Amino acid sequence: MKKDGTQFYAQLESEIEFDQNGHQCRIIITDITIQKRGEESLRQQFHINKTITDNAASCLFMMDKQGYPTFMNPAAEAVTGYTLDQICAMPLHDSIHHHHPDGRPYPKCNCPIDNAEAEMKGYEDIFIRRDGTFFPVICYIAPLEEKGKDVGCVLEFHDVTEQKKVERELLKHKEQLETLVDERTKALEEKVLKLNKSEKALLYMLEDMKYVSKKLKQRSAELEASNEELNTFSYSVSHDLQAPLRGIDGFSKILITEYADVLDEQGKSHLQRIRKATMKMSHLINDLLSFSRISSYKTRYESLDLSQKVGSIAIELKEASEAGHRVDFIIQEGVVAYGDNKLLNIVLDNLLQNAWKFTAKKPRAKIEFGVTHVNGEEVYFIRDNGVGFDMKYAGKLFGTFQRLHSEKEYMGTGIGLATVRRIINRHGGQVWAEGQEEKGAIFYFKLPGIKKK
Numbered sequence: 001m002k003k004d005g006t007q008f009y010a011q012l013e014s015e016i017e018f019d020q021n022g023h024q025c026r027i028i029i030t031d032i033t034i035q036k037r038g039e040e041s042l043r044q045q046f047h048i049n050k051t052i053t054d055n056a057a058s059c060l061f062m063m064d065k066q067g068y069p070t071f072m073n074p075a076a077e078a079v080t081g082y083t084l085d086q087i088c089a090m091p092l093h094d095s096i097h098h099h100h101p102d103g104r105p106y107p108k109c110n111c112p113i114d115n116a117e118a119e120m121k122g123y124e125d126i127f128i129r130r131d132g133t134f135f136p137v138i139c140y141i142a143p144l145e146e147k148g149k150d151v152g153c154v155l156e157f158h159d160v161t162e163q164k165k166v167e168r169e170l171l172k173h174k175e176q177l178e179t180l181v182d183e184r185t186k187a188l189e190e191k192v193l194k195l196n197k198s199e200k201a202l203l204y205m206l207e208d209m210k211y212v213s214k215k216l217k218q219r220s221a222e223l224e225a226s227n228e229e230l231n232t233f234s235y236s237v238s239h240d241l242q243a244p245l246r247g248i249d250g251f252s253k254i255l256i257t258e259y260a261d262v263l264d265e266q267g268k269s270h271l272q273r274i275r276k277a278t279m280k281m282s283h284l285i286n287d288l289l290s291f292s293r294i295s296s297y298k299t300r301y302e303s304l305d306l307s308q309k310v311g312s313i314a315i316e317l318k319e320a321s322e323a324g325h326r327v328d329f330i331i332q333e334g335v336v337a338y339g340d341n342k343l344l345n346i347v348l349d350n351l352l353q354n355a356w357k358f359t360a361k362k363p364r365a366k367i368e369f370g371v372t373h374v375n376g377e378e379v380y381f382i383r384d385n386g387v388g389f390d391m392k393y394a395g396k397l398f399g400t401f402q403r404l405h406s407e408k409e410y411m412g413t414g415i416g417l418a419t420v421r422r423i424i425n426r427h428g429g430q431v432w433a434e435g436q437e438e439k440g441a442i443f444y445f446k447l448p449g450i451k452k453k
């Protein structure tokens with residue numbers, strides 16, 4: 001202890017000296033505190049280094065100049081399977097680096113670790129475990145110098161087996177993905193090619209359709225024109241025929257009334273037949289006239305009460321009827337339609353006149369009018385229990401001059417139903433018939449915008 005009370009490390013040296021007075025002892029006390037502290041700090045430093053290397057996850061080796069291991073940490077022992085005692089007797093290269101994985105020997109003179117003259121960072125290699133298995137590593141090498149002299153090196157490495165496995169898996173996935181993308185791209189390209197082809201085909205079709213529709217338009221314009229011509233022609237012909245007919249009828253009438261005394265019975269009978277024939281011809285001309293007028297007629301649409309119209313026509317028919325023809329009319333109330341008043345009158349007139357005419361021989365005739373459902377759609381109908389017709393000819397009825405019954409039995413011109421069809425078509429509707437011989441007939445017609453009150 002010093003005079004001031006502080007303690008210090010001391011090195012004691014004693015010397016015994018002999019002089020003329022006898023002997024004396026000399027003690028030399030040297031203060032070695034600094035030296036002691038240096039030793040302590042070295043011990044501490046060693047302890048720290050050992051803790052670090054013992055706990056490091058990296059594998060650490062120290063080798064002398066000849067490549068003999070002089071130190072390895074626990075991580076290096078765990079990874080390689082060796083202890084320092086087991087491998088310190090030969091260069092590290094000969095224990096863990098002597099062969100390539102493909103079986104070729106790895107000469108020490110080619111070993112980058114043994115020949116490292118400068119620091120090497122992150123170089124990849126493959127080492128061999130004690131059990132002979134290979135494992136991939138990433139190495140860091142630092143040469144060791146002491147007083148400017150090369151004394152060996154420090155080797156640090158990481159076992160990257162897992163990392164490599166993940167990399168390989170990733171690569172495999174990447175390759176699979178690339179193949180998939182390639183396949184999909186190919187399929188897509190094929191689809192695009194097909195689409196292009198079908199697009200082209202569609203374009204051609206469109207071109208064709210355009211051409212056809214142009215042709216159709218032309219045709220329909222031509223048809224319209226010739227139709228128009230035909231109508232004007234038939235109208236003027238019918239019109240012009242009426243005048244001479246009136247002349248024939250008029251003069252026949254004069255002959256019968258004013259020359260009755262000079263004509264014998266046969267002459268009178270002939271004249272009566274001339275008048276009957278003229279009347280028939282007049283009907284025919286009138287029917288033809290109204291038929292041809294329909295095409296040029298300007299339709300005006302309005303809401304119409306068909307029940308009322310049927311009622312009025314029924315009264316007219318009854319009033320004009322010959323005695324003995326009794327008909328029961330069953331008319332559904334409040335049946336309305338949207339159409340042209342005049343034209344729909346002609347339709348109902350024709351259909352009811354037919355029903356009336358073809359029930360003439362029935363003792364209990366019945367004519368019905370109303371609305372019914374066909375295929376879920378509302379349609380008008382006129383039904384009678386007259387002579388009916390053979391369904392074989394159902395399609396023929398609506399043609400001009402088409403008659404299924406003889407002129408002798410049932411008078412007519414064969415234009416009525418053709419007129420009906422023309423009118424219904426003009427309304428954008430449909431007309432058809434069903435019948436059974438001797439059981440009756442039913443005529444249906446459908447108009448767009450059918451309404452019931």
Ligand SMILES: Nc1ncnc2c1ncn2[C@@H]1O[C@H](COP(=O)(O)OP(=O)(O)O)[C@@H](O)[C@H]1O
Pocket residue numbers: 350354355358384386387388389397402403404405411412413414415416417418435440441
């Ligand atoms: N209600 C009906 N019952 C039976 N047959 C009919 C009926 N209506 C029309 N027909 C048939 O359709 C033909 C054509 O009818 P239509 O064109 O009106 O001519 P028309 O009445 O002048 O004979 C008729 O001659 C007849 O054979």
Ligand SMILES: [Mg+2]
Pocket residue numbers: 350353354412414415416417
């Ligand atoms: Mg008729």
